[in-house]
Amino acid sequence: MPRAFTPKVVTANHLLEGDVIYLKADNSWTRELAEAELITDEADAQLRLLEAESQKDVTVGAYLADAKAGENGPEPTHFREEFRRTGPSNYRHGKQEAEANV
Amino acid sequence: MYKYNDFDHAFLAERNRQFRAQVERRIDGQLTEDEFKPLRLMNGLYLQLHAYMLRVAIPYGTLNADQMRTLALLAEKWDKGYGHFTTRQNIQYNWPKLQDVPDMLDALAKVNMHAIQTSGNTIRNVTADHFAGAAADEIEDPRPIAELIRQWTTDHPEFQFMGRKFKIAVSASAADRAVLKAHDLAVRIVKNDDDVIGYQVLVGGGLGRTPMIGKVLNDFVAQDDLLPYIESVVSVWNQIGRRDNKYKARIKITVHEHGIDEIRRLTDERFALVRPTFGGADKALFEDIKAHFASPDFRTGTTEAFDAAYEADPVFRAWADTNLAEHRAEGHAIATISIKKHGATPGDATAEQMREMASIAEDLAYGELRISHEQNVILPHVHKNDLPAIHARLKAADLATANIGLISDIIACPGMDYCALATARSIQVAETIATRFDELKLEHDIGHLQIKISGCINACGHHHVGHIGILGLDRAGVENYQITLGGDATETAEIGTRTGPGFAYDEIVPAIERIVHAYLEIRAHSEETFLETYRRVGMEPFKAALYPPAEAKVA
Numbered sequence: 001m002p003r004a005f006t007p008k009v010v011t012a013n014h015l016l017e018g019d020v021i022y023l024k025a026d027n028s029w030t031r032e033l034a035e036a037e038l039i040t041d042e043a044d045a046q047l048r049l050l051e052a053e054s055q056k057d058v059t060v061g062a063y064l065a066d067a068k069a070g071e072n073g074p075e076p077t078h079f080r081e082e083f084r085r086t087g088p089s090n091y092r093h094g095k096q097e098a099e100a101n102v
Numbered sequence: 103m104y105k106y107n108d109f110d111h112a113f114l115a116e117r118n119r120q121f122r123a124q125v126e127r128r129i130d131g132q133l134t135e136d137e138f139k140p141l142r143l144m145n146g147l148y149l150q151l152h153a154y155m156l157r158v159a160i161p162y163g164t165l166n167a168d169q170m171r172t173l174a175l176l177a178e179k180w181d182k183g184y185g186h187f188t189t190r191q192n193i194q195y196n197w198p199k200l201q202d203v204p205d206m207l208d209a210l211a212k213v214n215m216h217a218i219q220t221s222g223n224t225i226r227n228v229t230a231d232h233f234a235g236a237a238a239d240e241i242e243d244p245r246p247i248a249e250l251i252r253q254w255t256t257d258h259p260e261f262q263f264m265g266r267k268f269k270i271a272v273s274a275s276a277a278d279r280a281v282l283k284a285h286d287l288a289v290r291i292v293k294n295d296d297d298v299i300g301y302q303v304l305v306g307g308g309l310g311r312t313p314m315i316g317k318v319l320n321d322f323v324a325q326d327d328l329l330p331y332i333e334s335v336v337s338v339w340n341q342i343g344r345r346d347n348k349y350k351a352r353i354k355i356t357v358h359e360h361g362i363d364e365i366r367r368l369t370d371e372r373f374a375l376v377r378p379t380f381g382g383a384d385k386a387l388f389e390d391i392k393a394h395f396a397s398p399d400f401r402t403g404t405t406e407a408f409d410a411a412y413e414a415d416p417v418f419r420a421w422a423d424t425n426l427a428e429h430r431a432e433g434h435a436i437a438t439i440s441i442k443k444h445g446a447t448p449g450d451a452t453a454e455q456m457r458e459m460a461s462i463a464e465d466l467a468y469g470e471l472r473i474s475h476e477q478n479v480i481l482p483h484v485h486k487n488d489l490p491a492i493h494a495r496l497k498a499a500d501l502a503t504a505n506i507g508l509i510s511d512i513i514a515c516p517g518m519d520y521c522a523l524a525t526a527r528s529i530q531v532a533e534t535i536a537t538r539f540d541e542l543k544l545e546h547d548i549g550h551l552q553i554k555i556s557g558c559i560n561a562c563g564h565h566h567v568g569h570i571g572i573l574g575l576d577r578a579g580v581e582n583y584q585i586t587l588g589g590d591a592t593e594t595a596e597i598g599t600r601t602g603p604g605f606a607y608d609e610i611v612p613a614i615e616r617i618v619h620a621y622l623e624i625r626a627h628s629e630e631t632f633l634e635t636y637r638r639v640g641m642e643p644f645k646a647a648l649y650p651p652a653e654a655k656v657a
Contacts, residue, residue, distance in 0.1 A: 013149055013153075015128075015129070015200065016129070016199055016200050016201060017153065017199050017200075018149055018150075018152070018153040018154040018198075018199070018200065019152055019153055020151070020152060056131060056134060056135065057129075057131050060135050060149055061135070061149065077579075078579050079518070079579070079580075079581065080151075080518065080576075083151060083152075083518055083519065084151055084152065087152055088152065088196075088519035088520055088529075089519055089527065089529075089530055090447045090519055090529045090530065090533070091182075091447075093152075093182055093196075093197065094152045094153070095152075
């Protein structure tokens with residue numbers, strides 16, 4: 001029996017910076033997972049992934065990542081996605097560095 | 103060390119020009135990612151978890167001061183102020199932007215460096231004994247052979263699209279400091295009974311998913327035959343190696359499936375065809391290369407400044423006791439600079455530290471530096487009288503950690519903090535172990551103990567050959583760490599044995615502590631190393647310490 005569909009976000013790396021980006025509902029990209037579109041329908045997820053993959057000048061390696069609804073938007077369900085949305089844990093580099101500079 | 107000639111400069115400039123154009127075509131959309139990816143990989147550019155990663159080759163681990171300064175420049179100008187030295191004598195930059203990479207490669211080219219074939223299914227950066235040219239126990243400097251192999255492999259048309267990558271290491275001592283037996287092919291410089299220098303060739307070693315210890319393919323290859331012989335080996339594997347399954351594509355599987363005798367027969371057959379095609383140009387080139395590696399003019403004189411500091415300064419003495427190795431020239435030593443400060447990321451050096459190491463090398467160490475597969479930096483030639491001054495400068499640069507070969511001198515891959523392939527963190531585990539044993543003040547009492555940590559099954563952190571190996575896995579969405587004991591990365595190489603069930607992230611450091619306390623209790627005397635104790639008593643006492651009865655039920 002196929003596994004039940006779990007909610008997803010579309011994520012990729014940015015072509016130029018290489019950093020982690022997420023697809024928003026309006027087809028634009030954000031660096032914040034919380035601003036991503038949380039996709040709850042399986043057929044819709046495949047279409048959204050195709051949309052992301054078609055933006056070849058922005059994205060590299062788009063895929064569907066598991067996520068769950070949180071208070072402030074989508075949250076990761078696996079620690080790999082937690083690292084991707086935050087940055088490395090040995091230095092405050094990556095996205096956490098950008099936050100520190102705000 | 104080797105200096106580029108006009109051909110080398112022109113080759114590298116052309117290669118960089120091509121890659122710059124490829125990057126431009128990728129950015130303006132003429133190339134898709136599928137088309138671009140193999141091109142960027144051939145030039146050392148990966149896409150990792152958070153950013154691109156540029157892997158720069160440090161051929162056979164040798165650097166001069168200007169090259170080290172250029173590595174610092176790259177870190178500062180195009181990255182976040184640091185670089186990560188790897189287990190294959192490369193340096194990795196974790197944060198370059200795609201459009202900056204061509205400029206980084208041009209900067210490297212100015213000091214005869216590149217990132218060619220640091221990735222992809224090609225023959226990778228050739229590694230060597232990091233004490234090459236300095237070690238008291240070596241037959242001759244193995245780096246000319248390594249340079250010859252580097253030139254022969256670079257852009258070799260037959261070996262650009264192989265079934266999988268191919269790694270070569272070179273050494274010239276009975277003591278193996280280059281993990282020869284974990285390489286696809288290894289060359290060990292030897293002397294035969296008539297005192298003639300030749301090469302022992304080993305094949306089929308490798309770590310990763312299916313760890314294997316390399317086997318001797320040929321005990322003595324004559325000097326003039328080395329390149330055609332290696333070409334024959336790679337060629338045989340390139341023909342019969344499996345391409346149906348990338349996990350079975352490395353030569354270790356080919357050797358395992360066909361047997362070493364059959365590989366030897368096929369190599370000999372191939373060699374008969376290949377040998378005549380080498381017209382002697384390789385021999386002339388080798389003679390030319392050898393001249394580049396002339397030994398420095400070692401100075402003479404007493405070592406009284408060293409002896410006085412060794413007597414008077416306990417901090418210097420502790421550093422000298424752990425971080426120095428025997429040099430072949432009288433009054434000299436090989437000094438290892440630890441890039442393993444307790445609690446810091448193994449192998450990471452800042453731009454300032456790289457510059458200071460370059461200056462120290464230039465001022466006090468004949469201008470030479472080496473990078474070890476153990477992720478440390480080496481000053482291969484130092485007159486002992488200069489060591490107190492070097493130590494003082496290292497202290498000021500936060501580089502004077504006295505822990506070479508000790509429990510905190512840990513090899514760790516980047517793991518889940520950076521690597522797209524990782525299944526668990528390794529840097530944090532290394533940092534926590536080092537900090538913990540520093541707090542316990544047990545490090546020097548424990549003595550020689552190598553911990554090696556990989557954040558996935560691919561084993562960049564060499565966990566199989568660590569005295570204690572740690573492998574981080576993803577078990578049902580949670581980090582889980584398996585422990586192996588009894589691995590050995592030297593001439594008596596062995597793959598470690600798994601202790602049993604793995605440990606959660608917050609259990610792994612206490613587990614290592616239990617192993618170490620068990621060792622301290624059961625060792626025969628304070629000079630018996632961890633590995634010796636393990637070989638004497640076997641797994642059981644460690645298992646008993648690791649899995650107390652109450653926990654064994656749960657496991």
